[in-house]
Amino acid sequence: CKDGSECPAENTCCEIAAGQYGCCPLPEATCCSDHAHCCPHGYKCDVSAGTCTKGSDVMSWFTKIASKPVDASVKCKDGSECPAENTCCEIA
Numbered sequence: 001c002k003d004g005s006e007c008p009a010e011n012t013c014c015e016i017a018a019g020q021y022g023c024c025p026l027p028e029a030t031c032c033s034d035h036a037h038c039c040p041h042g043y044k045c046d047v048s049a050g051t052c053t054k055g056s057d058v059m060s061w062f063t064k065i066a067s068k069p070v071d072a073s074v075k076c077k078d079g080s081e082c083p084a085e086n087t088c089c090e091i092a
Contacts (some may be wrong), residue, residue, distance in 0.1 A: 007069035012062055014038050022064035029062070037061040
């Protein structure tokens, strides 16, 4: 996601607050303007009705879930970790 967090495979990153992202449990989903829900790809959000619409098809919308922060640390061969953007080096 744009804030550095990540969502499970087959999920879509959607903004939930200014600069913060959550996950819609659908691939290539439409993120709704209420920042709490989403609709399947190709559907439009009807925020006033709380539904997803595509032509005459109407369905319930989906609730976004929290995204997870990406662990940016570097894993070293000995099991230790270094901060992101660093390289593991053996020390004597």
